[in-house]
Amino acid sequence: MDLCQLVVGELVTNAGKYAPGPALMDLRVEDGMIEIAVWDSDPVLPEAKAADAGRIGQHGLEIVKAVTHSLDAHPTPVGKRITARLPLTDDSIPRAAAIS
Template identity: 40%
Template sequence: MNDSRLRQAPAGDGSRAFSVTFERHGFRIADARDAARRFLVGSPDGGEPALPVHVVEATQLVVSELVTNAVKYGSGPMELSLLLAGDTLSVTVRDGGATLPRHWSADPRRVGRHGLEIVAALSQDVEVRREPTGKRITARISLDEPVLAGSRAVQPDEQPMSR
């Protein structure tokens, strides 16, 4: 990760939080996906539980879509934060752009602008808020969704399986 600031902290209530700020120059969206994945799969020494593959994959796609939108339509540094608490994972992306994203109605003929549709389909809810220095978008992903047949936990040294 180029020019990023990384913070990871366990909370006293059993939740875990992660935050990283990416500067626009030298940034790759894959860096954000990789950072989220490393946080989610836990430590290689087994200190943190691994999450089901479907949660890791959904989170990587949500991160990719939200960060892509921040790169395309936002300004300034981008902050990616994840909060794992109880049965929910919150994915938040902040940037300095003042324009709030628009949720388009579903249209399979439309090329592009499906990011928030994808995020909403993978999340319990999506919250968009204007902030004094830009905007914040938070998607909440359920950890309690039924596990698909053949799913398993992702271990820290392996890549999520494609379906």
């Protein structure tokens, strides 16, 4: 549950920080995974920056990629939708997700 809260917090915070308009969040449980989807009105797809221990801030997407099973970002007719998936059980170790 802690990882789910972390991912929700990062995705919703980014939507509020970078999108000029509204944002929506959808949570679903499917096939033993929790799916966290956040839509916002900013059409720019996120890009994880190269790891840099000296950089202050802007590590959220790196963290989300590291703790999720998968992470997808897709343009929508107005903005974008970012979907992260986490296993419901702790015995599934998340692999680093490649954003696509």
